[in-house]
Amino acid sequence: xxxxxxxxxxxxxxxxxxxxxxxxxxxxxxxxxxxxxxxxxxxxxxxxxxxxxxxxxxxxxxxxxxxxxxxxxxxxxxxxxxxxxxxxxxxxxxxxxxxxxxxxxxxxxxxxxxxxxxxxxxxxxxxxxxxxxxxxxxxxxxxxxxxxxxxxxxxxxxxxxxxxxxxxxxxxxxxxxxxxxxxxxxxxxxxxxxxxxxxxxxxxxxxxxxxxxxxxxxxxxxxxxxxxxxxxxxxxxxxxxxxxxxxxxxxxxxxxxxxxxxxxxxxxxxxxxxxxxxxxxxxxxxxxxxxxxxxxxxxxxxxxxxxxxxxxxxxxxxxxxxxxxxx
Amino acid sequence: xxxxxxxxxxxxxxxxxxxxxxxxxxxxxxxxxxxxxxxxxxxxxxxxxxxxxxxxxxxxxxxxxxxxxxxxxxxxxxxxxxxxxxxxxxxxxxxxxxxxxxxxxxxxxxxxxxxxxxxxxxxxxxxxxxxxxxxxxxxxxxxxxxxxxxxxxxxxxxxxxxxxxxxxxxxxxxxxxxxxxxxxxxxxxxxxxxxxxxxxxxxxxxxxxxxxxxxxxxxxxxxxxxxxxxxxxxxxxxxxxxxxxxxxxxxxxxxxxxxxxxxxxxxxxxxxxxxxxxxxxxxxxxxxxxxxxxxxxxxxxxxxxxxxxxxxxxxxxxxxxxxxxxxxxxxxxxxxxxxxxxxxxxxxxxxxxxxxxxxxxxxxxxxxxx
Ligand SMILES: Cc1ncc(C[n+]2csc(CCOP(=O)(O)OP(=O)(O)O)c2C)c(N)n1
Ligand SMILES: [Mg+2]
Numbered sequence: 001x002x003x004x005x006x007x008x009x010x011x012x013x014x015x016x017x018x019x020x021x022x023x024x025x026x027x028x029x030x031x032x033x034x035x036x037x038x039x040x041x042x043x044x045x046x047x048x049x050x051x052x053x054x055x056x057x058x059x060x061x062x063x064x065x066x067x068x069x070x071x072x073x074x075x076x077x078x079x080x081x082x083x084x085x086x087x088x089x090x091x092x093x094x095x096x097x098x099x100x101x102x103x104x105x106x107x108x109x110x111x112x113x114x115x116x117x118x119x120x121x122x123x124x125x126x127x128x129x130x131x132x133x134x135x136x137x138x139x140x141x142x143x144x145x146x147x148x149x150x151x152x153x154x155x156x157x158x159x160x161x162x163x164x165x166x167x168x169x170x171x172x173x174x175x176x177x178x179x180x181x182x183x184x185x186x187x188x189x190x191x192x193x194x195x196x197x198x199x200x201x202x203x204x205x206x207x208x209x210x211x212x213x214x215x216x217x218x219x220x221x222x223x224x225x226x227x228x229x230x231x232x233x234x235x236x237x238x239x240x241x242x243x244x245x246x247x248x249x250x251x252x253x254x255x256x257x258x259x260x261x262x263x264x265x266x267x268x269x270x271x272x273x274x275x276x277x278x279x280x281x282x283x284x285x286x287x288x289x290x291x292x293x294x295x296x297x298x299x300x301x302x303x304x305x306x307x308x309x310x311x312x313x314x315x316x317x318x319x320x321x322x323x324x325x326x327x
Numbered sequence: 328x329x330x331x332x333x334x335x336x337x338x339x340x341x342x343x344x345x346x347x348x349x350x351x352x353x354x355x356x357x358x359x360x361x362x363x364x365x366x367x368x369x370x371x372x373x374x375x376x377x378x379x380x381x382x383x384x385x386x387x388x389x390x391x392x393x394x395x396x397x398x399x400x401x402x403x404x405x406x407x408x409x410x411x412x413x414x415x416x417x418x419x420x421x422x423x424x425x426x427x428x429x430x431x432x433x434x435x436x437x438x439x440x441x442x443x444x445x446x447x448x449x450x451x452x453x454x455x456x457x458x459x460x461x462x463x464x465x466x467x468x469x470x471x472x473x474x475x476x477x478x479x480x481x482x483x484x485x486x487x488x489x490x491x492x493x494x495x496x497x498x499x500x501x502x503x504x505x506x507x508x509x510x511x512x513x514x515x516x517x518x519x520x521x522x523x524x525x526x527x528x529x530x531x532x533x534x535x536x537x538x539x540x541x542x543x544x545x546x547x548x549x550x551x552x553x554x555x556x557x558x559x560x561x562x563x564x565x566x567x568x569x570x571x572x573x574x575x576x577x578x579x580x581x582x583x584x585x586x587x588x589x590x591x592x593x594x595x596x597x598x599x600x601x602x603x604x605x606x607x608x609x610x611x612x613x614x615x616x617x618x619x620x621x622x623x624x625x626x627x628x629x630x631x632x633x634x635x636x637x638x639x640x641x642x643x644x645x646x647x648x649x650x651x652x653x654x655x656x657x658x659x660x661x662x663x664x665x666x667x668x669x670x671x672x673x674x675x676x677x678x679x680x681x682x683x684x685x686x687x688x689x690x691x692x693x694x695x696x697x
Pocket of ligand 2: 527528
């Protein structure tokens, strides 16, 4: 059986199912209990599982992640929520110095299974620092896995996989997509594998790599390019940003000979650079045009009056793909 | 484990010893005084009242504008007018002010234009420029981070032998962050001229203070760092004003920092995106706190002293209405931003890659296909 759910409902369902399924799972974070989370991702879970498992914490991100480490090394599976991605910054010491390294330093004795959920990305016209997409910080940190769903079905399956993963996962939820659309989501527990990308549109002319909310924008452009100019894009939703699905990237580029990466994060040292390097290493001789990056500009994500122009627009994506195809 | 009542008793003993749980009151809810207020000039009292009435009208208007889709999400401060206005009035122009996102009643006293506040909540960075001749830093969105900035600015004031203090405005939730504790500790170690002004409005979004901390008060945190801690009725403009004046004067005399806990209440939602009925009995708490309204009691007092009349009130209401409308008109009349300004002020000098991105932006904006 499946029903139409939006992304935030799919997240809620994954959490609900894992809380029911595994007594070791605990949720903690700011405003996640009584309030059900500022986006309602944890709505109803406190009532259902009680205060010992769905924990409204004081306002301290370093403490949320730091205590999650202690829980994880002592038999629990914490799923901390950081209210918005930028508010993870006070916890970066815990994340980089401990979450990511505990398995390594203890030579496997103290793994830290935890899934850090956080809304991320621009597009909802929130206040300052509610629109960051700094996924490359985490993808630059060995020991972490980084996952970004682009729709409700994947969100549920990926979150379940993340919670069941023996390693820490940073799970980035595109705020712009929380309520943007609904799709069929199966009932019950199912998994979408971490580390596997997904082809969402088949084409021979150019590979387009995207994730999160940019996937949808890129898809729209791909559709109109096919309609209007007969260009066929091979659109790949990367879904896991660390470790990348090398095979999916290489296979697509070998087929098309052209590639474009679209992300809303800043261009410089963004994940696009990593993908371009991977293509260089694995598929350089297949290329018929330079690989293009279409990214957020190298400016702090501006206040929301300018936010839409900061993000790669359809016009910029379209221009970039056309330029790559007609190179 | 201590039984609950043993724990409570022990805490009360500590409290009595330090005198920190006592909330200081000067102006009671019925408009009478709890103690002499000779140190507060009548014209200051009247000015406070005028500012408070204006800020409340402004705040309500801002909520209405958000509802009409004319500005973005907004963080209302109704109920906190005395804490904000009276604390700001106790400052001097040379002081450094580090506000949070909810402190517009304070920053407007210090000269920030109401139109700019609306601009800020319309997603326009231009809205947070400090008024000329003041040092009001952009409001800090990451909770508690700016408390440390105030400590640093105070350090610099002393270094530069300036007769100025720094003040950080923050909430009860902020006192759980490490930055808050680090700030108190630094300021204590170096006896810095800084005022930590905490508006304990009862909630951090949905989390009540009782869940934020097992400490009964925020002021008592001062004990641990051996700095001065004061707990005042935050809806009592006189008590707040005096507490900040005294803190300022101690700071300038080399006596170091003060932590002020102003006990107040956020009457409305956390922001216009928040629904307080999910986590509290909104009707009941608002009714309860209405009795402690900071504006009502000040007016009662002023009237009792013949400092204020019906006619003054009518005139003020008129004026406030006009000023709020003028601010709205001014804000709405401001031309939409030139989108290219997102590239401005990233660095003092624009590096090559940004220049290239600016150029790319211009080309695609003009629809020039490449
Ligand atoms: C570091 C950080 N974590 C979380 C948030 C999200 N957030 C914004 S306001 C707020 C509550 C703040 O409560 P308090 O300090 O009491 O101030 P108030 O809003 O009541 O004025 C939270 C959790 C944030 N802005 N920064
Ligand atoms: Mg508060």
